[in-house]
Amino acid sequence: MKRKITKKFGDRVRELRSAREITQEGLAERSGLSRQYIGDIERGVRNISLINIEKLQRLLALAFLNFLISNDIS
Amino acid sequence: MKRKITKKFGDRVRELRSAREITQEGLAERSGLSRQYIGDIERGVRNISLINIEKLQRLLALAFLNFLISNDIS
Numbered sequence: 596m597k598r599k600i601t602k603k604f605g606d607r608v609r610e611l612r613s614a615r616e617i618t619q620e621g622l623a624e625r626s627g628l629s630r631q632y633i634g635d636i637e638r639g640v641r642n643i644s645l646i647n648i649e650k651l652q653r654l655l656a657l658a659f660l661n662f663l664i665s666n667d668i669s
Numbered sequence: 670m671k672r673k674i675t676k677k678f679g680d681r682v683r684e685l686r687s688a689r690e691i692t693q694e695g696l697a698e699r700s701g702l703s704r705q706y707i708g709d710i711e712r713g714v715r716n717i718s719l720i721n722i723e724k725l726q727r728l729l730a731l732a733f734l735n736f737l738i739s740n741d742i743s
Contacts, residue, residue, distance in 0.1 A: 600723040642718045649674040 602639030609637045611655040626650045676713030683711045685729040700724045 598606075612622050619637070623630040628647060635641040636651075643651075672680075686696055693711070697704040702721060709715040710725075717725075 600719055604719055642720050644716045644718045645674055645678055645722065646716050648719065 599639060601636075601642055604643065605637040605639040608633075608651060608655060612637075615655065617654075622651070622654060625654050673713060675710075675716055678717065679711040679713040682707075682725060682729065686711075689729065691728075696725070696728060699728050 612619070617625075619633045620630055622628075623633050626633070626647075628650060632641065636643050686693070691699075693707045694704055696702075697707045700707070702724060706715065710717050
């Protein structure tokens with residue numbers, strides 16, 4: 596069965612956060628998002644928006660935004 | 670000056686849509702999103718959510734979601 600995109604995204608956030616040994620609390624503090632929100636994102640129960648994706652991307656170095664904007668980084 | 674992520678995303682959507690010779694109307698019809706919504710996304714004035722990003726991704730073959738989930742495509 597195909598996993599929902601929110602679940603795939605949440606799993607990836609958790610994986611990258613764990614690899615960097617950052618707690619949910621630490622990620623919340625650094626991103627300006629709430630601990631509850633981070634937990635919801637990791638469980639795939641929230642439909643995160645682009646602006647918040649960018650906040651996490653900066654901290655977790657998610658690769659996708661680089662590709663998204665690869666033609667014109669300014 | 671750094672462009673906002675919504676503007677970068679919108680520019681990329683427009684670029685990919687144009688390269689495929691799809692109109693905004695055509696993209697709206699295929700994605701199930703409204704023509705107005707597509708226009709707003711391309712102008713960078715809406716903060717699109719992950720689920721709607723996925724809808725556009727399927728049509729425009731945006732590269733980033735592949736990287737996002739590269740460790741576990743199911």
